[in-house]
Amino acid sequence: MVIGERMKCSFCNKKSIYFRKYEGHHYCEKHFTKSIEKRVKKTIRKNKLIENGDKIAIAHSGGKDSSNVLFLLNKIFKNNPNINLFVITINEGIKKYRDECLKKSENFCKKLGIERHVFSFKKEVGITVDDLTKKMKTGYCGSCGLLRRYLLNKKARELGATKVATGHNLDDECQSILMNILKGDLLRLVRMGPVPRVVKHKKFVQRIKPLIFIPENESELFAKINKIPFGSKRCPNSIDNPLRGKTRKFLDDLEKSSPGIKYSLYESALKIVPSVKGKFKQGKINYCKNCGEPSSREICKVCELLKNL
Ligand code: SF4
Numbered sequence: 001m002v003i004g005e006r007m008k009c010s011f012c013n014k015k016s017i018y019f020r021k022y023e024g025h026h027y028c029e030k031h032f033t034k035s036i037e038k039r040v041k042k043t044i045r046k047n048k049l050i051e052n053g054d055k056i057a058i059a060h061s062g063g064k065d066s067s068n069v070l071f072l073l074n075k076i077f078k079n080n081p082n083i084n085l086f087v088i089t090i091n092e093g094i095k096k097y098r099d100e101c102l103k104k105s106e107n108f109c110k111k112l113g114i115e116r117h118v119f120s121f122k123k124e125v126g127i128t129v130d131d132l133t134k135k136m137k138t139g140y141c142g143s144c145g146l147l148r149r150y151l152l153n154k155k156a157r158e159l160g161a162t163k164v165a166t167g168h169n170l171d172d173e174c175q176s177i178l179m180n181i182l183k184g185d186l187l188r189l190v191r192m193g194p195v196p197r198v199v200k201h202k203k204f205v206q207r208i209k210p211l212i213f214i215p216e217n218e219s220e221l222f223a224k225i226n227k228i229p230f231g232s233k234r235c236p237n238s239i240d241n242p243l244r245g246k247t248r249k250f251l252d253d254l255e256k257s258s259p260g261i262k263y264s265l266y267e268s269a270l271k272i273v274p275s276v277k278g279k280f281k282q283g284k285i286n287y288c289k290n291c292g293e294p295s296s297r298e299i300c301k302v303c304e305l306l307k308n309l
């Protein structure tokens, strides 16, 4: 239920459709939309996510967050001749789940008139996630993520992208921060942020996360208000990562009793990251002897995974 019904917007006389508890303001549809756009523009400006001359590959799965990134970047930059946008969609091969998203992605890109490239696990690496779930008892989410990041980087680079925009929201980031701390994975922790600090290498395309300051529930509401089509099914394999589910619930419970706690967690992490970053030395990056993609090992993790299956 949307809190704030029957109340008036704090910025005009219209009916409120949302109460932002951590700010204490009521929002009508128009002012809610404006507030999200303003925050995304501020994130882009403050962190220099997009600059003149950039060619941005938008990673569009067809879910709500990546559809919002596509909608917003298109709205902000479509008339800017110095910024080029296009879409990359990765089809992992998860029947009954991805098909809905892929159709919505195709239709939405057509409607916006934006160039779209689709790459499938099946064609590019010869295996689908449905195959992986049959071959592996657990860990297929890790393998799915690994293959997706690999293909996204490779294809974006081949298509001349200077940056890849993803749909990570505030909840995703907060969950990752806590999970990385709980697992003692500080290397991953220092790689987070609106411009994640991945290892510098000419074959790695810089990632950017324009939605990083938008909570998940607000991302969903934004998509609904603005009639942005998105696939709403949950991947049937998401149970493969129970720690994320528990961390999500923990943070949601905390947010209910202490509104704004996700923001403060994220802001704190962003302040800590620069001071611990120097403690991690960047390993030497070579080229995988098998596929030629950048890797700190002789054979990259993707080639190793495919070989062992
Ligand atoms: S839940 Fe797991 S299998 Fe499903 S898309 Fe996400 S990473 Fe891939």
Ligand SMILES: [Zn+2]
Pocket (backbone or CB within 6 Å): 009, 010, 011, 012, 013, 014, 027, 028, 029, 030, 031
């Ligand atoms: Zn209003």
Ligand SMILES: [Zn+2]
Pocket (backbone or CB within 6 Å): 288, 289, 290, 291, 292, 293, 299, 300, 301, 302, 303, 304
């Ligand atoms: Zn390789």
